[in-house]
Amino acid sequence: MDLRLIDLEIDMLNKYGLSGVPEEEAEENIKYIKSLIGPKLLKTNTISLSNIARTPICDNFRRIVYCGYGAYIELNHAMLLTPVKYDDSRSKQLKADAKPFLNYTFDDGWHTRVRLQTRPVIYGDFIPAAYYINVGEVWVDSDYQSPSDWLVCQT
Numbered sequence: 131m132d133l134r135l136i137d138l139e140i141d142m143l144n145k146y147g148l149s150g151v152p153e154e155e156a157e158e159n160i161k162y163i164k165s166l167i168g169p170k171l172l173k174t175n176t177i178s179l180s181n182i183a184r185t186p187i188c189d190n191f192r193r194i195v196y197c198g199y200g201a202y203i204e205l206n207h208a209m210l211l212t213p214v215k216y217d218d219s220r221s222k223q224l225k226a227d228a229k230p231f232l233n234y235t236f237d238d239g240w241h242t243r244v245r246l247q248t249r250p251v252i253y254g255d256f257i258p259a260a261y262y263i264n265v266g267e268v269w270v271d272s273d274y275q276s277p278s279d280w281l282v283c284q285t
Contacts, residue, residue: 132166135266139200148230150253151198163201167194167265179203179268181242186211187268194265197254202245202262210261212236214244230256242267 138159142151151159164172171177176190188211192204214234231245244263247256256262 132266134166135163135200136264138163139264139266142199146198148251148253150251156198156253159198159200160196163196163265167201168270171265171270177270179270181236181238181240181267181269183236183238183240183242185236185238185240185242187236187242187263192260195255195262197256199253201265202254202256203265203268204257205261205263206259207261210244212238214261217241217243231262234261 142159146152150156171194175193178189179187179191181187188203188205188209191209192206195202195204213236215237217233217235230249230251231247234244234246235241236244242263244261247258247260247262249258250256
């Protein structure tokens with residue numbers, strides 16, 4: 131889990147909305163993102179992932195999708211190990227017709243963002259009907275630290 135990846139996504143959304151990050155800035159963001167992602171996640175797509183609450187997310191994923199907003203784990207519904215629920219609190223932030231995804235989360239109190247892509251977008255190779263989770267919100271299970279340990283080591 132890496133808050134820098136989450137912060138980058140939030141910064142880019144605040145700056146550009148969903149219109150896409152300009153190409154030059156997107157390329158720089160992708161280089162930065164790749165420097166932050168751990169080697170275990172880059173080497174294989176068969177790896178156990180969970181969120182900070184230790185909620186199991188998946189044992190494998192399709193691929194990592196990079197764009198100017200961040201890096202996202204791509205899953206299909208069958209790959210999710212824990213059921214997700216619709217998160218309408220985040221969905222109200224954007225008009226329904228402007229949104230290329232629906233927001234879901236796990237019912238564990240941590241509000242990990244799980245996005246169901248509803249249509250193609252110009253800023254990334256996101257596939258409709260696939261689920262996406264920001265790499266900054268997942269743990270490689272073998273590297274897991276408790277939330278209290280993680281917060282201490284990040285300061």
